[in-house]
Amino acid sequence: MQEGVDWRFPADGPDAEAEEPNRTVTAGVTAEAVPQGNVAQQSGDQTPNPTGNLMKGEEESSVQDDEMITSVAEAVDPSLDLDPAAIPPLKRPGLEEPAEEDFSTMEELLQQEEYGMVQPRRGDVLIGRVISVASEGLLVDVGLKREGIVPAADLNRLDAKTRSNIKVGDEIPVYVLRTSDQDGNLILSVHRAQAETDWLRAQQMMEKEELWEGKVTGYNQGGLVVPFGRIRGFLPASQLVGFPRRLTGDARTARLAKLVGETLPLKIVEVDRRRRRLIFSHRAAWFEWKERQRQRLLEEIQEGEVRHGIVSSLRDFGAFVDLGGVDGLIHVSELSWERVEHPRDVLKVGDEIDVYVLNVDRASGRIGLSLKRLIPEPWSQVPEKYHVDQLVEGVVTRVTDFGVFVKLEEGVEGLIHRSELADIEPQRPRDLVKEGDLLLLRVIRVEPERRRIGLSLRQVSEEEWSQWAASYHGVEAPASADPAAEANEPTSDETP
Known part of the structure; x- marks a missing residue:
């Protein structure tokens, strides 16, 4: 250090020096103002480090720099109370600390880098190409430097048709079960991938409030089992249109059993992948489905056709028949060629009958039907x-x-x-x-x-x-x- 060094802080404006004269220090700052330890270290032994430990030299230099900054600051303003530990280390230009990477083996290094490829995680669904089909399972290329393995046990969970259709060269979705087993293999699942695809599709359908028709395959005391792809969905009895709520015990079970094999219009109302819950509602889909069926039927039906239907209700003036989404009316005069006092003399609710389409009014949505026209006059x-x-x-x-x-x-x-x-x-x-x-x-x-x-x-x-x-x-x-x-x-x- 030289005496008479002019230490100036940056001025806040053109008149800053005049307003704050105390910020300019003209008193000489000599080597005596700096702790002797620093001087000694600076003028210490210059013998080259025989071990060539550059990192150690840099650490010592950093300590010296910290102490020097503290001493100079105290000389400039003794009121400052600076903790050397709070002062960021001084970095010399051109010297950057290398990233702390510790690779214990070459295998870990290769797995980490994979030549810049993004590594899959458990739960990811990837698209892979089948490169081998064997009794032990599948070998699948998923775009990494190592192939994935689909065990035979996973393939056995697929239906026979799906298994037999998998060929070398096919591109199939696979689910990452384990990123590495004890042998370093990437373990995949076709069955889980298909299920995850179904979960995603169910989520999208629920968000869009899409209508879906599902076939009932089973039942329990609480409701019906309806598969959605490879997911077992559930339809609570409370969400069934026309299901008596007061039924209990065997009567309730028998009523649910009758619905097995039926195809019902449904909407998805709950998707919880973590708890593996997929819940349907028949009630939420019913009115929309009826309207769709009505519009479709009104567009398709033609006068003179013979349609199959179910008697839905009886009135003094005729019988209503459900044609599959829309009701048509058989007037009492069209029930029989002979005189009929009341429709109940000929039909009852629930009868399945063929009817002749007399007329169709698409504007009003009315369909006139006849029973007697099916036989010669x-x-x-x-x-x-x-x-x-x-x-x-x-x-x-x-x-x-x-x-x-x-x-x-x-x-x-x-x-x-x-x-x-x-x-x-x-x-x-x-x-x-x-x-x-x-x-x-x-x-x-x-x-x-x-x-x-x-x-x-x-x-x-x-x-x-x-x-x-x-x-x-x-x-x-x-x-x-x-x-x-x-x-x-x-x-x-x-x-x-």
Whole structure:
């Protein structure tokens, strides 16, 4: 150090020196101001280090630098209380400390570097190319300087078709089970990779609220088992549309068992890979699925088609049939060619039937159906089957004041006017016949275009009636079996 050295701190502005004269130190700072130890070290033995330990020399130099900075700072401003340990080490230009790397073996060095390649971690899913297929497993190239091994035990967890389809040269997803076993091998799993792919797909579907259709493969007391790829998903009974909540015990189990094999519309509502939970909801998907099915069906269905459906409900005016997402209506007049009082006389809820599509209104979403149009229109064959003066048998279906309706066959009814019931016209036809009576009648008029057949009871002779009754019942019928004959017999009040 030389006397008269002007030690200046950087000025804060052009007038800083005038405002703070104390910051300029003109007093001489001599070697006496520096601790003797430092001087001694600086002027110490200059004999070259026989061991050539450069690092040791650098450490000693650093200590000397720290002490010198402290001494100079105290000389400039004695109020400063500096801890040498708090002062960062002085780095000399051009000298950089090497990174601390400790490679115990060449193998670890190679594994660490892998020639700049990113190393896989447990749980990673990689795409690899099969380079060998053997009974012990697969050898797979995943782009590293070492191949991965898929053990045979992992392959045995795959279905037979998937195993048989794996060939040399195929690119397949593999899951990293272990980055290195005791022999340094990279252990992979095809089965886990496929499952992880399914987990990822399930997560994406849940986030997008996508609709999915799954097939029920099992059940337990709590709900249904539905596979999703290679993951076993679960559908709680509480998330089933139409499932009675109050069912318990065997009744509940039996109801769930009936759903095995069914395909249901579902949405994924929970994905937890750590706990391996995949939860579905039928309720969340139901209304969206119904609307999709309805739109699809309305676009596809055509008049004149025959569709299969299930009777979903009955009303006084007709029956509703579920065609697979949308309901169509069979009006009561389209249930049968014969008169139907109420749809329940022909159908019941749950019946599986074929129906004829009468009309489709896509704007309103209404579909008209028919049951009777699936069989030939009975009246179209009436001219060939019935003619005047023919004897026919029929069952009384209705009795009115003006006459009696008689069913001749499915969809064909004739009318006995009360004037044709007996030679003496009865005032009240029901005094002569009742609903359900089986009668022998003569055809007196056929009008297929008007769907009318005129019948007569009084024009059937007693002999014809007796022969018919005997052949029908297997015994000789008395003459009194003829209602017309009974009606023609005078009462005691009419005897002269």
